[in-house]
Amino acid sequence: GIQVEQSPPDLILQEGANSTLRCNFSDSVNNLQWFHQNPWGQLINLFYIPSGTKQNGRLSATTVATERYSLLYISSSQTTDSGVYFCAVEVAGNKLTFGGGTRVLVKP
């Protein structure tokens, strides 16, 4: 099956810093999503981004499908950005495969 690798596994930031999270995947995909899992466990959909670039406030994401990677940018980080960020991809068959996640801690 498809492999999804996220880096770095852990990230500690000072409030106000910028960061980039990376997701590499091993095959062509129909769908790619970025999620934020908050401390209560809820998975919040950040971006549906099989290709191209999207922005939502301080977050933006870019997927280069031909090179099989996606990047999530966090700018001017806040303590509420803490949590685990997941990249997940879908190939044919309507099944979402998750990467291992990047655990982000933003310190005040």
Place this chain on the structure above:
Amino acid sequence: SQTIHQWPATLVQPVGSPLSLECTVEGTSNPNLYWYRQAAGRGLQLLFYSVGIGQISSEVPQNLSASRPQDRQFILSSKKLLLSDSGFYLCAWSVKGGLGYTFGSGTRLTVV
């Protein structure tokens, strides 16, 4: 708008007891439905998915089963829980043809 409900939020069950977790979706018809498990704070694993009533596909062999008795209802069950069934269970839905997945708020199961 579409919403997904999952309950209970937290559950503590003894080893050997049965399990029933329920997930319902509102505001859409004929969704794809999914059960995922997260065992250690990261790494979600797909357990079951369903493309229609009575249609269940299992991704991994395990002590659990799933059923879809109605279009927007997905149930995760076990006849006898094991310690290894502890974890965080998430239900999700998607529309056939794309535009992403939406997850419920999850059930934290502890088997003691």
